[in-house]
Structure formats: C-alpha cells, structure tokens
Amino acid sequence: MNPARPRVGQGAEPLVQREQPxxxxxxxxxxxxxxxxGIDARHDVLVRAGMxxxxxxxxxxEAPDGAEVLEGEGRHLFPGFVDPHVHLRVxxxxxxxxxxxxxxxxxxxxxxAIVAMPNTDPVxxxxxxxxxxxxxxxxxxxxPVGFLASITRGLAGEALTPMAELSDAGALGFTDDGxxxxxxxxxxxxxxxxxxxxxxxxxxxxxxxxSGAGVMHEGEVSARLGLAGxxxxxxSTMIARDAAIAGYEGGRIHIQHLSARExxxxxxxxxxxxxxxxxxxxxxxxxxxxxxxxxxxxxTHEAILRAPNAQAGEAGRGGGSGLDTRLKVNPPLRSxxxxxxxxxxxxxxxxxCIATDHAPHARExxxxxxxEAPMGTTGLETCFAAVYTELVVPGVxxxxxxxxxxxxxxxxxxxTPPRIAIGRPAAMCLVDxxxxxxxxxxxxxxxxxxxxxxxxxxxxxxxxxxxxxxVVYRDRAFAxxxx
Amino acid sequence: xxxxxxxEDLDRPGIERILDRAKSFTEVSEREVKKVPxxxxxxxxxxxxxxxxxxxxxxxxxxKTLSAEVINFVSSGSSxxxxxxxxxxxxxxxxxxxxxxxxxxxxxGAAELVAxxxxxxxxxxxxxxxxxxxxxxLDVYTLRERLGALDGLNIWIVGDVMHSRVARSNILAFTxxxxxxxxxxxxxxxxxxxxxxxxxxxxxxxELDEADVVYALRMQKERMTESFxxxxxxxxxxxxxxxxRLGARQVLMHPGPVNRGVELVAEVIDxxxxxxxxxxxxxxxxRMAVLYELLAGSSGRAGIQSRLVTA
Numbered sequence: 168m169n170p171a172r173p174r175v176g177q178g179a180e181p182l183v184q185r186e187q188p189x190x191x192x193x194x195x196x197x198x199x200x201x202x203x204x205g206i207d208a209r210h211d212v213l214v215r216a217g218m219x220x221x222x223x224x225x226x227x228x229e230a231p232d233g234a235e236v237l238e239g240e241g242r243h244l245f246p247g248f249v250d251p252h253v254h255l256r257v258x259x260x261x262x263x264x265x266x267x268x269x270x271x272x273x274x275x276x277x278x279x280a281i282v283a284m285p286n287t288d289p290v291x292x293x294x295x296x297x298x299x300x301x302x303x304x305x306x307x308x309x310x311p312v313g314f315l316a317s318i319t320r321g322l323a324g325e326a327l328t329p330m331a332e333l334s335d336a337g338a339l340g341f342t343d344d345g346x347x348x349x350x351x352x353x354x355x356x357x358x359x360x361x362x363x364x365x366x367x368x369x370x371x372x373x374x375x376x377x378s379g380a381g382v383m384h385e386g387e388v389s390a391r392l393g394l395a396g397x398x399x400x401x402x403s404t405m406i407a408r409d410a411a412i413a414g415y416e417g418g419r420i421h422i423q424h425l426s427a428r429e430x431x432x433x434x435x436x437x438x439x440x441x442x443x444x445x446x447x448x449x450x451x452x453x454x455x456x457x458x459x460x461x462x463x464x465x466x467t468h469e470a471i472l473r474a475p476n477a478q479a480g481e482a483g484r485g486g487g488s489g490l491d492t493r494l495k496v497n498p499p500l501r502s503x504x505x506x507x508x509x510x511x512x513x514x515x516x517x518x519x520c521i522a523t524d525h526a527p528h529a530r531e532x533x534x535x536x537x538x539e540a541p542m543g544t545t546g547l548e549t550c551f552a553a554v555y556t557e558l559v560v561p562g563v564x565x566x567x568x569x570x571x572x573x574x575x576x577x578x579x580x581x582x583t584p585p586r587i588a589i590g591r592p593a594a595m596c597l598v599d600x601x602x603x604x605x606x607x608x609x610x611x612x613x614x615x616x617x618x619x620x621x622x623x624x625x626x627x628x629x630x631x632x633x634x635x636x637x638v639v640y641r642d643r644a645f646a647x648x649x650x
Numbered sequence: 651x652x653x654x655x656x657x658e659d660l661d662r663p664g665i666e667r668i669l670d671r672a673k674s675f676t677e678v679s680e681r682e683v684k685k686v687p688x689x690x691x692x693x694x695x696x697x698x699x700x701x702x703x704x705x706x707x708x709x710x711x712x713x714k715t716l717s718a719e720v721i722n723f724v725s726s727g728s729s730x731x732x733x734x735x736x737x738x739x740x741x742x743x744x745x746x747x748x749x750x751x752x753x754x755x756x757x758x759g760a761a762e763l764v765a766x767x768x769x770x771x772x773x774x775x776x777x778x779x780x781x782x783x784x785x786x787x788l789d790v791y792t793l794r795e796r797l798g799a800l801d802g803l804n805i806w807i808v809g810d811v812m813h814s815r816v817a818r819s820n821i822l823a824f825t826x827x828x829x830x831x832x833x834x835x836x837x838x839x840x841x842x843x844x845x846x847x848x849x850x851x852x853x854x855x856x857e858l859d860e861a862d863v864v865y866a867l868r869m870q871k872e873r874m875t876e877s878f879x880x881x882x883x884x885x886x887x888x889x890x891x892x893x894x895r896l897g898a899r900q901v902l903m904h905p906g907p908v909n910r911g912v913e914l915v916a917e918v919i920d921x922x923x924x925x926x927x928x929x930x931x932x933x934x935x936x937r938m939a940v941l942y943e944l945l946a947g948s949s950g951r952a953g954i955q956s957r958l959v960t961a
Contacts, residue, residue, distance in 0.1 A: 387846030393779030393818055394758050396842065490759035534737055536757030538778065 179337035181582060182280055182311035183304045184270075187637035189217030190235075190593060196225040197239025197597060201246045201587045202571040212244060214593045217636020222589060237631060239597060246585040247279025247594040247634055248551065251369070251576035252344070252423060252458060252522035254543070255281075255312070258300060259288030264527040264614050266307040272525070272547040272613040274310050274640035277573075277596035277629040281310065281525075281547070282580050285317040286345040292317040292328045294336040301337055310634040313339040313580060315369060318357050324349045327357055331364040339580050340367035344423060345497075347373045347405055351412060358418030367456075367580060369421045370409055372430070373498065377401035382538050384426075384468040384499040391472070392490070394538065397499050403429035410437035410455055414444070421579055422457040424524050426498035428508035431457075435517045456579045458522035459509050461550045462619050465557040466500045470619075471537075492533045492540035493619045496526070510563060513572060520575035523550050527615030544619035549606055551598065552625035560626060593633040602628035651947075653765045653772040654940055657783045657822040665826065669791050672932070672939035678715060679934070689718040692945055695748035695770070697740075699725045699755040704906060704930055705775050705784070709752045712937035718945075721746065736760060737767050744768040749945055753777075771944040779815050785905055786819035788936040790827060792928050793863065796901060801828035804860050807849075808889055809867030809913050810878075812839045816905045817867060821847045832861070835889060838878045854888070858895055865903045866891050869913045882912055893917045901925060 194212040199222075201207075211228035213221040221228055230236050250273065256264040264272075273281050285291030291300060297316055304312045316338035320326045322345065330341060341357065348354040348370065357368055378401040383389050385396025406422055410433065413420045422434055434457045441454050471494050494500060512518040526543025533540050551573065558564040577584040585594035607621040632640040651659055660668070678686055694713040698706055706722070713720045723743060730739060736755070743751075744767070753764045754775040761774035776782040793800055805824050811817045811833045821831050831849040833840060845851055858864065869885060879885045892915045896902055902924045908914055918924060 385842050387843035390841040390843035391818070391847055392758055393781070393815055398842070490762065531735065535735065536755070536760045536763060536778075538757050 179301070179335070181337070181339055182313045183301050183337075184308040184311045184635060185304075185306055187309075187635075187639065189636040190214050190633055190638045191216065191231065191233060192235040192237055192638070193228055193230040194237045194239045194244060194597060195228075197242045197244040199244045199587055200567060200570050202567045203246065203584060204586045204588050206587060207567065210244075212587065212595075214633065214636075217593055219587060219589050219591050219593055222587070237597060241599070241601070242630065243598045243600055244587065245277065245570045245596055245598060246574050246587055247596050247632060248277045248573040249575075249577040249582065249584065250278050250281040250523050250525070250547065250550075251421070251520065251580050253281040253283050253525045253547065254286070254527065255283040256527060257287060257303065258296070262529050262614075263532075266304055266312070267309065268612065268614040269525070269527070269547070270307070270309040270312060271640070272545070272611065274632045274634065275612045275629060276547040276550050277598065277632055278547060279310055279585055279594040279596070279632065279634035279639075280313065280577065280582060282313045282315060282339060282576070284342060284344045285315055286322055286343075290317050290321050291315070291338075292320050292322075294329065294332045297333055297336045297338060309639050310632075313582065315340050315342045315344075317341065318343045318348055318368060319353060322346050324353060327353065327360060330357070330360050330366070334364040334366050338366060339582070340369060340421075342369035342371070342423070344369060344371045347371055347375065348409075349375060351408060354409060355412050355416060358413055358416040358420075361418050365581075367419055367421045368413075369423050371423050372402045372405040372409065374401045374405050377404070381499070382495060383471055384501040386468060386502055388468040388472055397497075399427035399429050399501065399505065402427050402498055403433045406430050406433040406437070410434070410440075413455060414440060417454075419454050420456075422455065424463065424498055424522065425457050425459050425509060425512065425518060426463050426501050426505060428505045431508045431512040431517055435512070438517065456519040457512075457517065458520050458576060458579075459513060459518045460522060460524045461546055461553045462496060462500065462544055463498070464506065464509055464513070464521070465553055466494070466619060467503050467506055468500045470494050470500060490537040492535070492537055493544055493617045493621060495537060495540050495542050496524075496544050496619065497542035510558070513564070514568070519572075519579060521550070521554065521569070521572045522576055523547055525613075526617075527613050528617045530616060533617045543617065545611070545613050545615050545617055548612055549618055549620045549625065551629065552604070552627040553620050555600065555627040556625045592636045594635065596632045597630045599628045599630055600626065602626070604628055651943065653761075654783050654944065655761050655765060655772065655774045656781050657786055657819050657826070659783070660826075662826055665787065665790065665823065668787060668936070668939045668943055669794060671942060672791055672935040675715075675935040675938045678938075685715055685717055687717045688942055689713070689716040689945055692718045692749040693747065694718045694720050694941065695743060695746070695751045696720065696722045697743065697751055697753045697764070698723065698775075699730070699753075699760075700776065702754055702775070704933060705754065708930075708933035709773075709775065709937050711934050712941055715934070716938055716941060718749075718941070721748065736763060740764050740767045744770065750941060773940060773944065776815055779813050779818070781819045782815040783819050783823075784933075784937055784940055785816050786823035787940065788929060788932040789820055789865070789903060789905075790823050791932045791936050792903070792925050793901070795928070795932070796925060797862070799828070800824060803829040803862045804832070805829045805863040805865060806832045806834055806858060806861035807865045807867065808834045808855070808891065810839045810869050810873060811835050811844065811867065812841045812878075813870070813873070814867050818847065820865065821849050825849070834858070835867075836879055836885070839873070855895055859897055861900060863901045863903060864891055864896060866913045868905065868907065869909055871909075886912055889913070890915060891918055893921075896921070896923060898923070903929060906930065
C-alpha cells in the first residue's frame with residue numbers, strides 16, 4: 168500500500184488457486200458495467216487464452232475457432248467481485264466449510280478473488296501453517312484466494328506473530344478477526360512493525376467490556392426479547408481509539424464490518440483528520456479504510472423479532488418465526504438509523520467496499536437457542552442478489568456504485584482490482600438481473616446453510632464467472648449458445 | 651391458539667376467556683375429590699431445565715386435577731448432562747407422544763424451538779429473560795379478583811427489570827387489559843429501549859404513591875458482583891418496599907421467591923395489602939385453564955380432529 172515501506176523479502180505471489188484451463192470465449196452483447204473502466208454500454212467481449220482480447224460493439228466480434236459463445240443479450244457483465252473478508256474455516260473446521268466448497272460458493276456469487284481470515288484451528292499465526300494452507304489452496308481453490316495472518320499468536324491478543332516472516336510466506340496483511348486487539352499497546356507495536364513488513368491491519372472493532380455477553384444489538388428489540396445487548400459504542404469507541412493510534416504511528420488500518428452510525432462517524436472523522444495532517448488527500452484517505460456487509464446494509468435487528476401472533480410451525484421455510492439464529496451475527500444487525508448511516512457512508516466514500524464476512528457454521532451448531540448459537544451468516548452466494556434486490560431495485564443505491572464497491576476491497580488488500588479492459592486477465596461475471604430465485608431452495612454451494620437471507624426471493628442471478636482467465640462457475644440452468 | 655409461548659399469542663378476549671375459566675375451576679379445589687375428568691387420557695410433559703418450585707408443582711397439580719397423566723423431566727440426572735442437545739431431547743421425549751409440553755429453560759426462544767420440533771402443544775414456563783406468560787396470567791387473575799377490572803390502574807413494577815421475564819410478560823398483559831405500567835429500578839437494571847414495550851420509566855420511588863399496584867421483582871444477590879448495583883444495602887435504601895413506602899390503599903405483589911430484607915421487608919410481606927399467597931393459589935387454577943384451553947378448548951379440539959383425520 169505504501170511504496171515507502173518495502174517488504175523484507177520479495178514476498179510470495181499474493182493469490183493462489185488451482186490450475187484451470189484458460190478460457191477462449193465470446194461474450195456476446197451483454198450490458199457491460201465497469202465504473203473503473205468507464206464502461207456502461209452493451210459490448211461484445213472476446214476472451215482469448217484467458218485475457219480480454221477485444222471489446223466491440225454488439226454483434227461486431229466473431230468467435231474464433233474453438234471458442235465458446237456466451238449469449239449476453241439482456242444480461243449484464245460486471246468486473247468480478249472481490250471479497251476481502253471470508254471465513255474458509257481451513258484448517259481445522261472443515262465440517263463448516265473447506266477450500267473447495269468455499270471457493271465454489273464464491274464463484275457462484277460472482278467473486279473472482281477472496282481473502283480468507285486466519286481464525287482457524289490452528290490459527291494462521293506462523294509461516295508453516297500459512298505455507299501448507301496456500302499449498303492446499305493451490306490444489307483445491309477454484310478462484311484466487313489470499314490469506315491474512317493473525318496479528319497476535321493464537322488470537323490471544325498478547326504477543327505479535329512473526330509478521331515479517333508471514334509476509335514473506337504470502338500473508339496479504341494481518342487481522343485478529345473475530346476478536347478485537349484489546350490491548351492498545353499491542354496494536355501500536357503491530358503498527359510500528361507494519362513499517363517493516365507492509366500489509367494492511369484489518370481490525371474487528373469491539374470493546375469486550377462493553378459487548379460483554381451480548382448476543383444482539385442493544386435497543387428496543389433486545390429489551391423486548393430479554394437478550395443481552397451489544398451497544399453501538401462497543402464498536403465505535405474502539406474505532407476511535409485505533410484510528411488515533413494508527414494516525415500517531417502513520418500506519419494503515421482497515422476497519423472490518425461497520426455496523427453502527429457512530430462507527431461511520433468515527434471513520435469519517437479519522438479520514439478527515441488524516442487529510443488535514445498530510446495535505447495529500449489520496450494518500451491520507453488510503454490510511455484508513457472500511458467495509459460493510461450486505462446483511463448490515465439490508466437487515467435490521469427487527470428481523471430477529473417474532474412476527475406478531477405467528478405460531479411456531481406455521482411459518483414457512485426460512486423463518487417468519489422469531490429468533491432465527493441465522494440472523495445472529497457479530498457485529499449485530501442494528502437499527503434502521505444505523506442502516507441509513509451505513510448507506511450514506513457507502514455513498515459518500517466513508518465506507519470503501521462491501522465485504523461479506525462469509526461465516527459458515529454447521530447445522531447442528533446453529534440449531535440451538537439463540538443465545539447458544541455461534542455468530543455468523545454465510546454471504547458469498549447471496550451478496551450481489553441481496554444488495555441488488557434490497558438496494559438497487561428500490562433506487563436506494565445506483566448499480567454502478569454497487570458494482571464498484573463489490574470489488575473495491577481488492578485495492579485495500581494490495582491487490583489489483585479487476586477491470587474489463589483489453590490486455591487484462593478475464594475476471595468478470597455475467598448476471599441476469601431479471602432472474603428471481605429463492606435463497607436455499609436449490610441448496611447451497613457452501614457446505615453451510617446458515618444464510619441470513621434464507622427463504623427470501625431475490626433478483627439477480629450469476630450465470631457465469633471467469634476468474635484468473637478461467638471459467639470457474641456456470642449456472643446449471645445456463646445453456647451455452649452454439650459457437 | 652395452539653401454543654402459549656408469549657403473552658402476544660393472546661388478545662384481550664383470549665386472556666379474559668382463560669381467566670373466566672380459571673374462576674370456574676376454583677370450585678374444584680373446594681371439592682372433597684379434587685379432580686375432574688376433563689383431560690383424562692392426555693399426557694402432559696414437564697420439561698424443566700431450570701430449578702422451579704411453584705411453577706412446576708402448580709403445573710403438575712393443574713394437570714393432575716384435570717386427570718391428565720404427568721411426566722416430569724428435569725435436566726439434572728438426564729442425558730442433557732451427557733451433552734444431548736435440546737433438539738434431540740425434545741425429539742426423543744416426543745416419541746412418548748405427549749399432548750402438551752410445559753417447558754422452562756434458561757434460553758430466550760427455547761419454548762418456540764420446542765414447539766417447532768414437537769407435535770405437542772407447548773406452554774412456555776419461562777424462557778431465559780424473555781417471557782413467563784402463565785405468571786402474567788395468574789397475576790392478572792389475582793388483580794381482577796381483588797380490584798375488579800384492570801382498566802385505568804396504575805401499576806409500578808419495581809426492581810431488576812433487565813433480568814426479569816416476569817416483568818416482560820406482565821407489562822404486556824397489564825397494558826393489554828387497560829392498565830398503565832411504570833417500571834422503576836436502578837438505571838443499570840432497566841435495559842435501553844425498554845419504553846418500546848409501552849411502559850413509563852422511573853429511576854426513583856419518589857412518585858410511587860401514584861401506583862394502585864406495586865409489583866416488586868426479585869433482586870438476585872449475584873447482580874451485586876456484576877456491578878449492576880454497588881451493594882444490596884444501597885439497593886434496599888433506594889428501592890426496597892417497606893411500610894413507609896407502601897400506602898394503605900396500595901396492593902403489593904411479588905412473583906416469588908422473596909428475598910426478605912432486600913426488595914421487601916417482613917412488615918409488608920405480612921400486610922393485608924400483600925397478595926403473594928393469592929398469587930400462588932391462583933397459579934393452579936390459571937394453569938388448569940391454560941391446559942384446558944390448549945387441549946380441550948375450541949382450537950385444541952379442532953387440532954385433535956385434524957390429527958385424527960390425517961392419521
């Protein structure tokens with residue numbers, strides 16, 4: 168991120184995936200929306216040997232011999248999505264997800280690169296774990312995967328990991344995600360060490376002394392249900408603290424999964440302060456970035472309430488009755504007002520990107536009383552459709568902004584964002600915006616089924632995904648036109 | 651109504667129907683043979699994951715008075731201690747074909763899960779800090795017996811509102827029947843957003859004399875160690891209901907068990923204003939009425955018929 172801070176070694180390639188045959192195909196007449204490339208029009212796109220070879224007016228390009236033709240008429244082509252926040256659960260929790268199923272889920276959601284979190288068992292806190300994980304990804308991952316290593320050993324918040332060695336072994340950056348770095352002095356040392364090893368520090372912001380035993384947002388709904396609440400300030404006060412430490416050390420931090428109005432304000436203030444201090448707006452704004460999840464953008468704590476007078480068992484598939492553990496996430500779903508602030512933050516650039524925080528859990532882990540259930544929802548397969556259905560269709564957010572925010576996480580992790588441009592590797596997804604589907608009806612690509620949107624009818628279906636030059640996903644119902 | 655999981659499963663006529671039926675059952679307790687055959691041959695399963703004296707015994711007595719068979723399942727000594735999940739326990743016990751399950755657990759929403767996982771009717775006898783609807787019904791019954799209607803009554807609920815399922819069910823039931831509810835306690839024990847339940851909030855007892863009914867909640871000693879209150883002494887100084895604070899025209903209630911000397915003192919517990927004994931007595935007839943409503947009431951009967959048809 169910062170050219171003044173070279174890595175100790177040459178570093179490894181940032182992303183790994185299994186080898187796949189490169190694509191030769193013509194995408195005919197799709198409406199291409201790529202805000203970064205300045206495209207918003209129908210085009211033919213020719214992919215040759217995995218690279219974008221030609222862009223032309225609809226109907227102007229011919230498929231070379233042996234190339235497939237994908238019919239794009241009435242469909243949209245986007246630069247592929249990049250998710251900087253995914254739990255692949257490998258190593259150690261393969262009953263929840265594995266590299267194959269997690270990357271298959273990602274590909275089916277239009278993602279062309281994802282970044283996996285290190286809160287696994289064992290934790291990715293030393294180079295041997297990271298190396299073997301990357302080896303496994305070279306065999307199994309269907310799309311390019313990057314890995315963050317932990318900031319502290321065993322996520323215990325006590326001692327720094329060998330960050331320089333981890334960086335050399337291929338860590339894109341560092342995070343203790345799932346937990347905050349509770350001790351300010353440890354975070355400060357990590358930020359100092361960042362000058363040596365580079366890489367972003369991605370921060371899960373939560374003051375455990377405030378969140379306590381909380382299981383949902385503190386507000387009217389938690390009061391009604393008698394559930395312990397997690398106050399908004401447990402997030403925002405830690406953001407303010409960490410932004411101050413990062414500002415002092417001149418470090419680079421990325422705030423994960425914003426959920427509260429106060430948190431958006433804390434990030435906005437930190438960005439403004441940075442601009443004041445350095446005078447270089449671009450550089451200063453790059454020092455603190457933030458992400459928001461599709462579920463925090465589209466749902467509120469009220470979804471956890473039982474529908475009035477609904478009797479258990481009467482509700483259809485996917486809920487209707489209350490306390491659905493799929494809605495138990497950390498940070499929690501908050502109020503309408505918080506949701507509005509997140510949308511404003513995304514519009515005005517305070518929030519840089521959308522990240523799913525895809526957090527798969529096994530069925531038996533979630534089939535327990537709400538307070539007992541682990542936190543997290545899956546998100547890769549529903550991310551685009553949920554945001555499109557709930558925010559773009561009703562006119563809350565423009566399509567171009569959503570497409571841009573769905574891959575903006577790449578640059579934040581030090582990766583090249585996908586672009587539909589000649590000479591660039593094919594990293595794109597073909598989407599039918601008119602197609603409706605019911606979440607969960609046909610099962611999931613993920614091993615897990617704890618999706619907070621289960622049972623909802625969403626619009627927008629990914630028909631095909633190309634990542635790193637290869638066709639990595641095709642919808643079952645998507646028939647190929649003859650060449 | 652197929653289950654009683656929350657007071658919100660009922661409306662005002664529904665509550666009044668249950669109270670009227672409870673009233674009609676009082677006559678049974680005065681008979682020499684305290685039994686009627688209303689639920690003969692039906693099975694009631696008491697599934698208790700938490701200690702309980704009056705709730706469990708009054709459900710058992712209610713079921714037996716109506717001639718139902720009662721099976722008691724308590725979590726200690728059961729396979730729960732071997733790590734059996736709630737779902738597996740419920741599905742296992744459902745193989746005994748209970749017609750109704752009375753469930754108490756420390757977890758919010760667990761009664762609703764039991765209803766989802768079993769074909770039986772389910773009565774929530776307390777799910778964490780969420781609800782305890784039969785307690786609210788017996789409290790409403792007790793008040794109606796003493797004061798007639800609840801319309802226009804001022805009811806103060808005093809104490810640890812945050813950790814009280816009784817407070818939540820009672821606020822809903824009292825307001826549904828036309829009373830105005832004020833909750834009062836230390837700000838640390840009144841959750842943010844509580845006013846959304848339709849109650850007023852006070853942090854001192856200064857205006858307690860406006861109350862027609864004073865409903866004191868149990869103050870658990872462990873709240874002290876979690877810094878919700880600095881000491882029980884300070885709590886008692888500010889919120890204890892004693893002879894000076896309780897007026898002669900006011901009625902005093904408490905869900906039990908009482909911490910004598912903490913939320914209440916002996917002089918008010920034993921005063922004519924106190925209705926604590928009546929509340930316990932009402933527990934049996936009100937729970938009889940709830941069991942009857944679910945197993946032999948109009949919707950209950952329809953449920954049986956539909957089960958016969960599908961069988």
